Amino acid sequence: MIGSLLLICTFVGYFAASALYVGALYDQRREPWARGGVYLGWSAQTVYLLRTTVILGALPIFSLYHWMAWFVWLMTGSFLVIQHRRHYAQVGSFLIPIVFLLWTGSQWLVHKAATRGPPFLVGWLDLHIALATASYAAFLLAAIFGIMYMEKERELKRKKVRLFYYQLPPLEDMDLIASRLIMLGLPFLTVAMYLGAQTAKVVWGSYWTWTPKEMWSFMTWLVYLVYLMLRGMAGWRGHRSAIYAMLAFILVIFNFVGVNLLFPGPGGF
Amino acid sequence: MTRVQIQVVGLNHQTAPIEIRERVSLGTDQMARAYRDRRKNSAMSGVVIVSTCNRTELYVAGPATLAEILSWWESLVGVPRGDFVDYLYWYTKAEAYSHLFRVAAGLDSMVLGETQILGQIKSSYQLADGYQAVGPLHRLFQYALRVGKRAHAETGISHNALSVGHAVVELAEKVFGDMGPLQALVIGAGETGSLVARHLAAAGIGKIEVASRTTEHAERLAQEVGGRGVGFDRLTAAMRQADVIVSATSAPYPVITLERAREAFKGQTQRFRFVFDLAVPRDVDPEISKFGSGLFLYDVDDIDQIVEANHRQRQKEAIKVERIVQEECGAFEEELGATEVGPVIRSLREKAESIRQVELSKAMHRLSNLTSEERSVVEEATRIMMNKFLNDPMVSMRRWGNDGGKTVYIDAIRDLFRLREEKPPTIAGSTATDIASREA
Known part of the structure; x- marks a missing residue:
């Protein structure tokens, strides 16, 4: 009962926020209302996740359904931090609708909490998943900054300014933020993969078992590492960097959706 | 007792040509005389005169007739009223309040939404108050100042550049954000170059270099904007270092040729750079934009397009400002009514x-x-x-x-x-x- 009420509040909050944030691109007076929607949805989700944690006695990240909720919560939370800075409220117009769709889509997944791993692994496995999630969140945000960059750059290059010219942060700032997010996400992913390998060693007796999941994760890691190298050494900036961040995230999507659906197996989502 | 009548008689840039506006405008001395004068006329219990290069308006509280106000104005400026009566507008009561509010918000200005007029209204009001001439107009002007402030704070009426100088700064900020760490190169120390250099300096750009064929011109402008003069022989090197390049020479041939740009921007294909070509004929080979994905090149026509788009943007905001004017007009009338029956x-x-x-x-x-x-x-x-x-x-x-x-x-x-x-x-x-x- 309380659970469904919280879910309804989350839905209403995020839905209203999505509509209002897109509307805020056209009229900024909608922005405070949109933020109100985010606060509603996010606090309802916080309570929901806390409640589930208490009921399960552990972080609710052991089924795709719960994991998505946790991911959306993390994304929205980081947005609430970012938007405090002038200019970055408009990130909401891109992020919140995506997050809302992700969350709503996840409602069709099985709600049941999945079986947990062997008890001796509990803490490490939690950390493994939490860190991987945090890195995905950073990568998604970086991709969103990439989209925003491309939109604004297109208007500036075509010299026909309409919406994004007026609304979005300066190009250089968006470029820098995207790269910082990836700089933040990559160490998370590195540690997550290290923990994953340790877990694999304990459970299957080998650090590396050549599962598709492992290979895709490694590729993702490599791709983001190359991104940072290109920026650091080859001086990549702006346009190319933005496209790279967007394409790289497609790998992440495939990693946590495609691989799970196509090659079900150990390693979770 | 009847309600204090508030009226305004005036002319502005829309109704009168400059020849008329300059003849009937009031300087500080004339205003001083006007404010001392009006005490003789009991039909004017309050007067505030707003006189700028675009408008001269007399705000009067009291039962004075239009003819009385006109003959007063006539005597102050020494111009027969027949010469300017055709260009006048005369508003009373609600129309007068909303007129002042619209003026204060910049809706009636030549440059839509400009903020200068608000300061001018404030100083006109203070001047009148210095002569204790404001009388029953106090609250009206307080409301007007509030309307102006609200318009700028709550809407984007004064945002987005409407002049070339401002547009250059605005565009650079759209790419770079903070101007502090940037370096600019201004080529050509003529009228346009100087104007833009001043705008860049005012926007707080980190470093300005000025290049001109005539070294003295370059040095003079550089000194004015706190920058450094650069000889034309060092142009390529200066281009290489600059984030913002403004070219506004009167040269009949391109200054930034393909070859020069290739040399200057070599190995910097990813770097953000904004090149403004403000010269006619153009100074910059339009092909140079292929030298980098972070390179933006705008010429005079492109900037005009931005200014036009900005103007449309302000017009949209003007609708919101009209709403504020209406709101405050209602509030003012209500207060006026209350003060009378109070x-x-x-x-x-x-x-x-x-x-x-x-x-x-x-x-x-x-x-x-x-x-x-x-x-x-x-x-x-x-x-x-x-x-x-x-x-x-x-x-x-x-x-x-x-x-x-x-x-x-x-x-x-x-x-x-x-x-x-x-x-x-x-x-x-x-x-x-x-x-x-x-x-x-």
Whole structure:
């Protein structure tokens, strides 16, 4: 009962926020209302996740359904931090609708909490998943900054300014933020993969078992590492960097959706 | 007593050509004379004159007729009214308030939404106040200043550049954000180059270099904007270092050729760079934009397009400002109505209250053996009776205050109840300097 009420509040909050944030691109007076929607949805989700944690006695990240909720919560939370800075409220117009769709889509997944791993692994496995999630969140945000960059750059290059010219942060700032997010996400992913390998060693007796999941994760890691190298050494900036961040995230999507659906197996989502 | 009539007579850039505007405008000396003068005329209990290069407007409170105001104006500037009467507008009451509010918000300005006019209105108001000429216009001007402030704070009416100089800064900021760490190169120290260099300096750009064929010109401009002069022989090297390049020479051939740009930008294909070509004929080979994905090249026509788009943007915001003007107009009228009936309501109340007090104390004197509880019951009863009796007239009077046709009723009330003459309606709440310090 309380659970469904919280879910309804989350839905209403995020839905209203999505509509209002897109509307805020056209009229900024909608922005405070949109933020109100985010606060509603996010606090309802916080309570929901806390409640589930208490009921399960552990972080609710052991089924795709719960994991998505946790991911959306993390994304929205980081947005609430970012938007405090002038200019970055408009990130909401891109992020919140995506997050809302992700969350709503996840409602069709099985709600049941999945079986947990062997008890001796509990803490490490939690950390493994939490860190991987945090890195995905950073990568998604970086991709969103990439989209925003491309939109604004297109208007500036075509010299026909309409919406994004007026609304979005300066190009250089968006470029820098995207790269910082990836700089933040990559160490998370590195540690997550290290923990994953340790877990694999304990459970299957080998650090590396050549599962598709492992290979895709490694590729993702490599791709983001190359991104940072290109920026650091080859001086990549702006346009190319933005496209790279967007394409790289497609790998992440495939990693946590495609691989799970196509090659079900150990390693979770 | 009838409502104080507020009116405005004036002309502006839309109604009158510059030849007329300059003849009828009032300088500081003339205004001083005007404010001293008006004391002779009891039909003008308050005057504020707003005179800028785009408008001259006389705001008058009092029953003065248009002819009186015109002959006054005529005598002040020494121009026969026949010469400018065709260009005038004359608004009274609500039209006058909303006119001033629109002017204050920049809606009536040549450059839509500009902020200068608000400062001019403020200083006109302060000047008039210095001569104690504002009278019943105090609240009107306080409202006007508030409308201006709200318009700039709550809408984007004053955002987005409408001139070339501002547009260059705005575009650079759209790419780089903070101007502090940037370096600019201005090529050509002529009129346009100087203008843009000044704008960049004002926007707080980190470093400016000025290049010109004539070294003295470059040095002079560089000194003015706190930058450094660069010889044409070092142009390529200076280009290489600059984030913002502005070219505005009068050269008949391209200054930034394909070869020069290739050399200057070699190995910097990813770097953000904004090149403004403000010269006609153009200084920059349009092909240079292929030298980098972070390179933006805008010529005069492109900037015009941005300015046009910005203008459309301001027009959209103007609709919101009109809403604010309407809102404040309503609030002002309501306040005006309340200030007019306020004194009558107050004296009616005071009269009733003093009768009650006198009669109550007489009665209490005769009923000396009442308990304190009984005394308070009696006292309460007289008070309630008085309040209930006065309630309907109060409500009606407040409504009359905002209904021009019924202000005469208020005079009737005064006669009917033989109310003592209350103080004349002071719309003046506080002085202009008070307001100014609060505004700041």
